[in-house]
Amino acid sequence: MPLPPVSFGPSGRILFGRGRAGEAPALIAASALRVVLVHGRDPARSAWLRDGLAAHGVGVTAIACPGEPSLPLLESALATAREASPDAVVALGGGAAIDLAKALAALIPQETAPLDHLEVVGRGLPLGAAPLPCIALPTTAGTGAEVTKNAVIGVPEHRRKVSLRDERMIPRVALVDPALTDGLPRAVTLASGLDALTQVIEPYLSAKANPLTDALCRQAIPMALPALLALIEHEDADARDALAWVSLSGGLALANAGLGAVHGFAGPIGGRTDAAHGAICGALLAPVLDALAARAEPGSELARRVAEVAGWIGTALGVASSGAFEALARTAHALGLPRLSMLGVSPVDHGALAEDARTSSSMKASAVAFTHEELVEMLRAAG
Secondary structure, eight states: OOOOOOOOOOOEEESSSSGGGHHHHHHHHHTTTTTEEEEEEGGGGGGHHHHHHHHHOEEEEEEEESSSOOOOHHHHHHHHHHHOOEEHHHHHHHSHHHHHHHHHHHHOOOOSSSGGGGGSSOOOOOOOEEEEEEOEESSSSOGGGGGGEEEEEEEEGGEEEEEEEGGGGGGEEEEEEEGGTOOHHHHHHHHHHHHHHHHHHHHSSSSSOOOHHHHHHHHHHHHHHHHHHHHHSOHHHHHHHHHHHHHHHHHHHHHHHHHHHHHHHHEEEHHHHHHOOHHHHHHHHHHHHHHHHSSSSSSSHHHHHHHHHHHHHHHTTSSSSGGGGHHHHHHHHTTTTTOOOGGGGOOHHHHHHHHHTTTSSSGGGGGSOOHHHHHHHHHHHOO
């Protein structure tokens, strides 16, 4: 059978392995004298990197990202970052911190305002100047943002999360050290791990899937749930390593094959609530998989792939594939994942959320063009 045409976008240099974070100070110092360091809520978790950079003679301007980045936070951080005149931007944190860092690296050289470049609610203009180099060190295993070309920004005025996107926004170096995720709180591990699982399943079921993204997803999907379930029970270095690999694989896959309805919903819901991105994806994954299974034509490639995913999930949970998606939802909620109603989603918003999801950029890769009614039913099932 002839192979289909394949497109696999560029990525930066990827360094993966337990203990590799120690290479970061020297690696950064080799090409930068001044950096902006974006970290998470707790500055103490970045002290080792600030000290290491200082020891190499690198000036550091630290910027905190206490939650998922919004346009006001981005504008404030951008003013601080431009004053520092950095040579590069470094991210040490979860997907939110990495997204803020990528957005800063992209916008520091521009003469235009951030809203000029945001999709959907902004003008969506291309960047006029090349972004600064960005180096990303993820401290959660979920988003894969260290290898993607966009930054997700919340715009409170429009109650939406939208992307700033450019091929050149892919971090120059993605340094993925699973040890940086050791000891994460159980709730964070659960939500980010379900996000990682979603981001290897959606590209595999995408209309844009290709043999390279398939290779990443076929290896990663069966790894994800066993690693996540092990970590919910007890701390386990091997499981942390596996989940970090799943997250990295998902980032590479989604950057090339796109996502689907789960992430189509995640932006609008995230823009209307303070819910964590991973928790939203976790709550919607099973209902969306059920809907894909119902719409897939018997004997089609999509039906075959959905059945494969059900088999992998069923094996991990010890159930028949026919009940795998229901078991996934039941297990996730039993472990503490909130339902959408607990995340601030009201049934009165279902119609508007379904319409926003239908027009979102993530929905473009969905293998099924869901109707408004089908999208509303997914929200009801996840609620």
